[in-house]
Amino acid sequence: MKDLNKLRDEINSLDQKMKELFLRRMDIVKDIYSYKKEHDLPIYDKTREEEMIKNLLLDIDELLKDYYLKFIKLILDTSKGYQNKLKEKEEK
Secondary structure, three states: OOOHHHHHHHHHHHHHHHHHHHHHHHHHHHHHHHHHHHOOOOOOOHHHHHHHHHHHOOOOOHHHHHHHHHHHHHHHHHHHHHHHHHHHHHHO
């Protein structure tokens, strides 16, 4: 078994990678918002979101599935919130 400090170092490394991926994802979300605005599309696309969740849950261990679902929904809600914030900022 690895010692606690090594495990924490691995978690720290993963957290840094997740931060980088989050920032990259939000840059893409901003571009998606611009596209939706230009093409008069709504921010929320229920069908797309449901399909995305369904596909992401396919290979998740049952013990982790509920936790991963919460994680994904938080990411999706954050993305929609960011798009709404961008829209509000433009409307001012």
